[in-house]
Amino acid sequence: MEKVDLLITNGWIITNDGGKSFVGDVAVKDGKIFKVGEGLRDSLEAEKNIDANGKIVAPAFANMHTHAAMNLFRGLGADLPLMDWLTKVIWPLEREFVSPEFVRDGVELAILEMIKGGTTFYLDMYFFEEATAEVVKKAGIRAGLGFGILDFPTKVASCPEEYLKRARDFVFHFKGDTEIIPVVAPHAVYTCSPQTLTKAMELAEEFNVPYHIHLAESQGELAQVKEKYNTTPIRHMKNLDLLRDRVIGAHMVWLDEEEREWVAQSGIKVAHCPESNLKLGSGIAPVSDYVKRGIKVGLGTDGSASNDNLNMLEEMATMVKLQKGITLDPTALSASQALEIATVNGFESVGIKAGRIKEGYDAEIIIVDAQKPHLQPLYDPVAQLVYSAQAGDIQTVISRGKILMENGKVLTLDEEEIYEKANFWRKKILAKLNG
Numbered sequence: 001m002e003k004v005d006l007l008i009t010n011g012w013i014i015t016n017d018g019g020k021s022f023v024g025d026v027a028v029k030d031g032k033i034f035k036v037g038e039g040l041r042d043s044l045e046a047e048k049n050i051d052a053n054g055k056i057v058a059p060a061f062a063n064m065h066t067h068a069a070m071n072l073f074r075g076l077g078a079d080l081p082l083m084d085w086l087t088k089v090i091w092p093l094e095r096e097f098v099s100p101e102f103v104r105d106g107v108e109l110a111i112l113e114m115i116k117g118g119t120t121f122y123l124d125m126y127f128f129e130e131a132t133a134e135v136v137k138k139a140g141i142r143a144g145l146g147f148g149i150l151d152f153p154t155k156v157a158s159c160p161e162e163y164l165k166r167a168r169d170f171v172f173h174f175k176g177d178t179e180i181i182p183v184v185a186p187h188a189v190y191t192c193s194p195q196t197l198t199k200a201m202e203l204a205e206e207f208n209v210p211y212h213i214h215l216a217e218s219q220g221e222l223a224q225v226k227e228k229y230n231t232t233p234i235r236h237m238k239n240l241d242l243l244r245d246r247v248i249g250a251h252m253v254w255l256d257e258e259e260r261e262w263v264a265q266s267g268i269k270v271a272h273c274p275e276s277n278l279k280l281g282s283g284i285a286p287v288s289d290y291v292k293r294g295i296k297v298g299l300g301t302d303g304s305a306s307n308d309n310l311n312m313l314e315e316m317a318t319m320v321k322l323q324k325g326i327t328l329d330p331t332a333l334s335a336s337q338a339l340e341i342a343t344v345n346g347f348e349s350v351g352i353k354a355g356r357i358k359e360g361y362d363a364e365i366i367i368v369d370a371q372k373p374h375l376q377p378l379y380d381p382v383a384q385l386v387y388s389a390q391a392g393d394i395q396t397v398i399s400r401g402k403i404l405m406e407n408g409k410v411l412t413l414d415e416e417e418i419y420e421k422a423n424f425w426r427k428k429i430l431a432k433l434n435g
């Protein structure tokens, strides 16, 4: 009998590859999906077997926009608009607290939440990403990490040149890494000068890495860009010759007809963050229209401080219902399209072959317990995963064939210790806020 590393048997397999879901088996070998089908136990012998009877076996999620360390700010400034939330709450707290230790502890909490929610890749923009990278590796997931670039001074750098230097050092260090995809991450067109945006693109081109930026997020941003440059964020990017296919634009809420066409033609990817956009009152990105135009849309939660969680199942359900609601068309976006957006589209945007339960794809897999009142009876696993499942239903999470969580227990991180550290930071931050 041929040997494999892992055999998952008798689950409802969601291939996420056009075909119907069916009850069957998935074999994993050397980190990749080796075979998908029925009765695989007859011909394969596995190091480890998982009985998925009554469970859904689906691809894991790729969260395409986060600021993971900001998990430690969750719940602060809850009902403020974006610009007030940034300038009055987040930026002052970041000036005070952000350090490699803060980032490490915040990211551990974030990755614990992500693994429990079935996410095995995330795209992040923040500071001290070297500290983040260590946690990512320890947790056993993968991440695209970008050292945030700004024009104004913070604790991490005093001028654009210094940010760019730190970003360059980061990209140089992690280029070719197996867990970390380095990205160049200028914060936004309203916080970076044309020169900074251009230099950041030169850096991304030099190392052939993605360029991740907040783009056309809110009316406030549109007003600022109009006042400064007398144009829109996308036109500003176009004028600077920055509409290139390596761009992964977070949000992309406010695009007119012409801008959508440019985005489609240039191959820019969208990191859609519906719950953050709703919570900050930024708007609703017309992603069903983007999908029709052939734009590659991925799904992100944004930081926990503006969502306020990293739950991709919830994000997916919010996204798909919003599109039906704003278009007045229940067919505007389907459950299977939503699942593609939350999985394979994200992975592919950064060049990872994952997001389908298909031979040759990286084994990024979740196993979901369907013996739950809100999942019974199970007629349509895809629709029910998207519309009915909850993060707590996810029992087992696998990344590149390695089990990161089994029956609800995360194996790579110390849950109790993470909560203790969260409480340590809570006390420090509260002491500061209370003067």
Ligand SMILES: [Zn+2]
Binding pocket: 065, 066, 067, 214, 250, 302, 303
């Ligand atoms: Zn963001």
